[in-house]
Amino acid sequence: MRWNKLEGEACSVARTVSVIGDRWTLLILRDCFLRVRRFEEFQARLGVTRPILASRLRKLVKDFVLAKVPYQERPLRYEYRLTQKGLDLYPIVMAIVHWGDVHMAGKKGRPLLHQHVSCGKTFDPVMICSQCGEPLSPRQVHVHRGPGAASPRHMPADAAAGDRKQRRPVRSSRAHP
Amino acid sequence: MRWNKLEGEACSVARTVSVIGDRWTLLILRDCFLRVRRFEEFQARLGVTRPILASRLRKLVKDFVLAKVPYQERPLRYEYRLTQKGLDLYPIVMAIVHWGDVHMAGKKGRPLLHQHVSCGKTFDPVMICSQCGEPLSPRQVHVHRGPGAASPRHMPADAAAGDRKQRRPVRSSRAHP
DNA sequence: CGAGTTGGTTTTCTTATTGAACCTGCGTTA
DNA sequence: TAACGCAGGTTCAATAAGAAAACCAACTCG
Structure with a gap:
């Protein structure tokens, strides 16, 4: 290909x-x-x-x-x-940096630290659900065919749920339509 | 190289x-x-x-x-x-999917929808600061040399801040040490 | 005039990827 | 028991992409 x-x-x-x-x-x-x-x-x-x-x-x-x-x-x-x-593309780059920090850092520790100007603290990026605000994990996500789906491929089956408290949705600059 | x-x-x-x-x-x-x-x-x-x-x-x-x-x-x-x-690697993959959904989807819409089992809703992934919970944007992040830094390269200068309300830190499964 | 800077292109050589075919161990069917 | 099928690869020749070094062009500065 x-x-x-x-x-x-x-x-x-x-x-x-x-x-x-x-x-x-x-x-x-x-x-x-x-x-x-x-x-x-x-x-x-x-x-x-x-x-x-x-x-x-x-x-x-x-x-x-x-x-x-x-x-x-x-x-x-x-x-x-x-x-x-x-x-x-920032979330992609930050996710890549973070994975490298966690899994590929040498014994001296991570090469770069990120400071969030808004709150002043050194932070890690965390990926959450735009709807409930909980951190995402692969097992907590089901995939469904969307309007742009093609042939019946790329389709999984999954299970497992949790009962977590609800937060109010996060207003992402580019959220779900 | x-x-x-x-x-x-x-x-x-x-x-x-x-x-x-x-x-x-x-x-x-x-x-x-x-x-x-x-x-x-x-x-x-x-x-x-x-x-x-x-x-x-x-x-x-x-x-x-x-x-x-x-x-x-x-x-x-x-x-x-x-x-x-x-x-x-899930956040990396999700970030990639999301960028593709937003910027590369055909006119029919996105190929796949993601449902968060915990809350039941169709969602987008959002990347936030582990310390204050606000969504991240490139301009709000300063970079500093960490303990694993090498030669004085890969170093930027930045500015701009905002005054935002504080939330309690998100407990990421693999947070900052 | 000659040298330096920035932002590239050209050329040649080496490495990676492709496509097709082939191999192995095992189970199944005739 | 021979023939076939399947999962999970490997081998080989042809082609595409990447690396290294040199070169080019437009302009400025001294």
């Missing part, structure tokens, strides 16, 4: 992976969230070869994850900035 | 990417969370070639993300199951 096939699949993972499912792309995005914006800076930090970097940046721009905007004229120079679509 | 180099980097993204930063691996993990466990079933659902599937499963087992356990003897047959380390 080829890359391009993925985009057409009726699966959100496949579609997302067709955009960011490449190790250099993920490392580029990490640096984007650390305010890196220029070709040379990406290249120096990542150690990626220039042709690959150019091709990945081109693809991210084509997919509207990054925008190539001039930061000066004469000589005309561009920088790469996250679009809203790109900024929305 | 080579794959193996990534594992040694003082960056949790790089380390995580050295394990799961491959499109086939991510699609395999998607199916793992949909209760797919056998070689033939992965192969049929993913359309990946058999040598690649074998090599990816081998790597995931080596990295303790999957465990290869016999489900019958005579003939001896194995299945691949998520370990706890693998189950902990």
Whole structure:
């Protein structure tokens, strides 16, 4: 199966992976969230070869994850900035960082600490249900065919429930329609 | 730069990417969370070639993300199951699914809906701060060097804060030490 | 004029992925 | 008992992608 096939699949993972499912792309995005914006800076930090970097940046721009905007004229120079679509990748990047912190950290501990400006504390990211606010675990989630489903594939069966107190829904900036 | 180099980097993204930063691996993990466990079933659902599937499963087992356990003897047959380390990838997979749902869904809508068994509702995953419970956004997070940091790289500068009410910390199963 | 900076492209070589076929151990059917 | 089927792989030749190093172009600065 080829890359391009993925985009057409009726699966959100496949579609997302067709955009960011490449190790250099993920490392580029990490640096984007650390305010890196220029070709040379990406290249120096990542150690990626220039042709690959150019091709990945081109693809991210084509997919509207990054925008190539001039930061000066004469000589005309561009920088790469996250679009809203790109900024929305933040939970993915944070989830990746957190898993690495928990499972891949050396004995010296985690390389980076995250401080939440709003509350001032060092934190971990936690993924919760937008409806009840409880932390998510795989066994607590059932999957159903949605309107965009294709052939009867990608379908599981599951069980197990819990009785937990209800909270009020979290207003996510981009919640369920 | 080579794959193996990534594992040694003082960056949790790089380390995580050295394990799961491959499109086939991510699609395999998607199916793992949909209760797919056998070689033939992965192969049929993913359309990946058999040598690649074998090599990816081998790597995931080596990295303790999957465990290869016999489900019958005579003939001896194995299945691949998520370990706890693998189950902990759930937020990453859910974040990927959600981004695909929001940004890559076709006009028919999302392919899959997620129901939270605990509360019964169809939900979206939301990533929050473990300390105050507020949804995370990139601009609200400052990064600092942790104990495992290496050379003075991967360091940003940031600003902007907000005054938000405080909640009590979320007890994540694997929170900040 | 010559050197430096930024943001790339070109070229050549090496590695990874694909597609198809083949292998193994065992059970089942004829 | 021979033939076939199945699950779970491996082997092999052809092709695509990635790495390393060099090169290019537009402009500025001294």
